[in-house]
Amino acid sequence: MKKLVLVLVILFSVSLFAENKAAGVKLGVAAGWSYSDMPTKDDMKIDEHNNVIWGFYVDIPVISTFNLVPSALLYKVNLNNQELATTDISLSAKFKIPLAKLTAYVLATGGLTQIQLSETDGISSHVGFGGGVSLNLVSNISFFAEGNYRMILTDDGNIKNYFISTGFLWGF
Secondary structure (H helix, E strand, C coil): CHHHHHHHHHHHHHHHHCCCCCCEEEEEEHHHHHHHHEEEEECEECCCEEEEEEEEEEEEEECCEEEEEEEEEEEEECCEEEEEEEEEEEEEEEEEEEECCCCEEEEEEEEEEECCCCCCCCCEEEEEEEEEEEEECCCCCCEEEEEEEEEEECCEEEEEEEEEEEEEEEEE
């Protein structure tokens, strides 16, 4: 019983801290570039090639230095001289480091990727990490720039993706 009371007191304390210190939810859009790399096999070849990406973000504060960030990214992977449309649906854990005028952050991400690599393969999981900076332009609009590394885990070999993007977040 004492452990339960202790856990409830800790959870209540954290919730009070989060309510007082966390900013509001922000919606964001971003665009940038992606670079894909995949090990080649005899019957499969990937062209290492840059593509445009764009996506949508929701920045949900949990406490002042930790946010959850669900996102959707759209880009293309070039496989066997075909451009295949790819969609990532992710949930990232964003750890913020507030500085004088900027906020630096690192993030860990995981989620699902829809890509048609073979007749049976359609949805794969991905994992990755990244980092970036954001600058508050006015009270409810921030500019951000970030880089990400994501690995799509497939039966045909893991696809390594590198992203660089910039965008805006609108706060509520």
